[in-house]
Every structure is written in structure tokens, then in C-alpha cells.
Amino acid sequence: MNVGLIGLGLMGHGMAESLLRGGHELTVYNRTASKADALVAKGARLAKTPADACRGDVVITMVADDGALEEVTFGAHGILENLSAGAVHVSASTISVALADRLTEEHSKAGKHFVSAPVFGRPQVAAAGQLNILVAGAAEPVKRVMPVLESMGQKVWPFGDRPSAANLVKLSGNFMIFAAVEALAESIALLRKGGVDEHAFVDLMTNTLFAAPIYKGYAPLITKQQYQPPGFAAPLGLKDVRLALTAGESLKVPLPLGSLVRDKFLALLARGGEGDDIAALGKIAAEQAGM
Incomplete structure (x- = not known):
């Protein structure tokens, strides 16, 4: 064509x-x-x-x-x-x-x-x-x-x-991605500060309970602190979670995790993370844990 x-x-x-x-x-x-x-x-x-x-x-x-x-x-x-x-x-x-x-x-x-x-x-x-x-x-x-x-x-x-249905699905899916990355970020920060091998943890989880592409793809980026070059840039992540929150407000659906992730993205960008991948939520979780 x-x-x-x-x-x-x-x-x-x-x-x-x-x-x-x-x-x-x-x-x-x-x-x-x-x-x-x-x-x-x-x-x-x-x-x-x-x-x-x-x-x-x-x-x-x-x-x-x-x-x-x-x-x-x-x-x-x-x-x-x-x-x-x-x-x-x-x-x-x-x-x-x-x-x-x-x-x-x-x-x-x-x-x-x-x-x-x-x-x-x-x-x-x-x-x-x-x-x-x-x-x-x-x-x-x-x-x-x-x-x-x-x-x-x-x-x-x-x-x-209805074309916009596909857009609502996309925003919902991206919201789930951000929530998963944030869960990884917090869990890895907890293990790192506790002196436990975070790589072994990721190997366990991504081959058992969380053997899914999002966890398998983002967990290594967080453990290796490999945030550049971005495959999914943090400013776009902030844009997308804002769109999901707007859709939620329009439909009167609370998205409290969305509000949390929005604030984490804002913290990342405030620290100069415009060129980072969304995996750099791991950096924010580590900093908030004093590391």
C-alpha cells in the first residue's frame, strides 16, 4: 500500500x-x-x-x-x-x-x-x-x-x-506498566538497603510469580541502574499518567496509584531526569530510602 x-x-x-x-x-x-x-x-x-x-x-x-x-x-x-x-x-x-x-x-x-x-x-x-x-x-x-x-x-x-476506546485501553495499559515499574523500584530499594542480593531476587521473581515481559524488561534496568538511553522516556511517562488521571476524572474513577506515580515522575524530572527511561523510578525509590 x-x-x-x-x-x-x-x-x-x-x-x-x-x-x-x-x-x-x-x-x-x-x-x-x-x-x-x-x-x-x-x-x-x-x-x-x-x-x-x-x-x-x-x-x-x-x-x-x-x-x-x-x-x-x-x-x-x-x-x-x-x-x-x-x-x-x-x-x-x-x-x-x-x-x-x-x-x-x-x-x-x-x-x-x-x-x-x-x-x-x-x-x-x-x-x-x-x-x-x-x-x-x-x-x-x-x-x-x-x-x-x-x-x-x-x-x-x-x-x-469507537476510536477512543483503543486510546483508553492504551492509557490503562501504560498505567499498569508504571505501577509495575514503581513496585519493582520500591522492592529493589528495600532489598538493596537490607543487604540482600537484588539480582537474585529479580531472577527468582521474573522466573516464577512475575514471569512477564514488563518485569523481565524493567527489573534488570533498575538493578543495573541503566536509565539511558531511554526506550520510554520519563517525560512521556508523566504525560501518559496525566492522561490516565484525566480519563479517570472524566469517568469518575479514582486512580490513587496513578497520582502516586505522577508524583514520582515529577520528582524524577525535578532531579534532572528528562533524558532518563521510566526505569529511573528506581533512582527515586533509592534516593527516598537514603541511598
Whole structure:
């Protein structure tokens, strides 16, 4: 298929590699054009504006936050005005439920198609085409974009015909990730201060009671204090937990663990952790334990 991809951060770049490997004709746009150099060398076409990436069958957006997505969608040379007739805008970004609902409404008013397809997976997983992709939207456009989604993911998980449902699932999943990382951080700090081998503890837990990818992936980063380069940057973690809390407030669902994790992220950023992975919650737990 003829695919446009807007946003070449760590995740977007990996997704672009998977699309090229899947045989799709790819056009890419990024505000810093030099980030596309390696992809252009592999056969991608470089777009000068977001509009230039909207000429094909599908345009995928993978940008940092609500503001960035609003800019490329509604701004000058934006997606909504320039999306080809019959084409589908697929948002893979982690955005608010409210913005997903607005995008759905505005695309519908303009006679355009909008699908939400946020993803689970770190950058190396994206580059390997092994993401887990959540998808929600009207049946026909979802069916049309499935070959593209399947090129980027090991499995596509459907969540109905309301696009924002996929975004609420994504925020709920990220909230669980942060809670798990915080639990690891506190447990490892407790063991470290108690003089117990934290590596042996991690080996035990990740091969028995908590043999899950999140624990297996983040526990070694915390025990090794390996917080850079980030696969999931701490500022994005703060952004996502705030979005989860906003969704909870809107639906009148208390998320007390979410409030705790938000404050831990704020403490991390206050200590200069903007360039750290979310695993650096381990650093905060250790500091609060006096280590």
C-alpha cells in the first residue's frame, strides 16, 4: 500500500523500518528532516510538509502528544485538509480520550476516515515489526488498513468501532506498566538497603510469580541502574499518567496509584531526569530510602 508516516521519533522510525520491510511504498515526514536520512536510503520518500505525506492510501501519525497531533492534523498543510479521498488517518500516538473523540468527529464532518491504533512495545520491538497494536474505528476503514498494521505488529487487537476506546485501553495499559515499574523500584530499594542480593531476587521473581515481559524488561534496568538511553522516556511517562488521571476524572474513577506515580515522575524530572527511561523510578525509590 501507499503509506505516509508522520513522526520519526524512536517509535516512528522503527515502525517505518517495518513498513519498508513489508513492501509498502512509504513517504515520511518529520519536523527535523535529517531523522529521515536512513529511511530515505532504504527507499522511503521524504515529504516536505504533513500534506505531502497524505497522498496515499493511509497516513499514520506517531507523534509525542496531543499538541503535536493537533498541529499536524489541523494546522497549515495539515492532514484533515489534505487527506486523499478514501484514505484513512491512523493515529498510533498515545493521546487523550478527548482528543481521539474530537478527531473522530472532525474527520467525520470532513468526510474523512479516522482510526485509532496505539501500540505497545519499545523501539526495538517496533523495528522488528513485533508491536501489539490496539485498533478501534469503523469496520470498513479498519479492514482497509489491516495490511499496514499487520506489517508493524505481531498481533492486532480490536476494541470496537469507537476510536477512543483503543486510546483508553492504551492509557490503562501504560498505567499498569508504571505501577509495575514503581513496585519493582520500591522492592529493589528495600532489598538493596537490607543487604540482600537484588539480582537474585529479580531472577527468582521474573522466573516464577512475575514471569512477564514488563518485569523481565524493567527489573534488570533498575538493578543495573541503566536509565539511558531511554526506550520510554520519563517525560512521556508523566504525560501518559496525566492522561490516565484525566480519563479517570472524566469517568469518575479514582486512580490513587496513578497520582502516586505522577508524583514520582515529577520528582524524577525535578532531579534532572528528562533524558532518563521510566526505569529511573528506581533512582527515586533509592534516593527516598537514603541511598
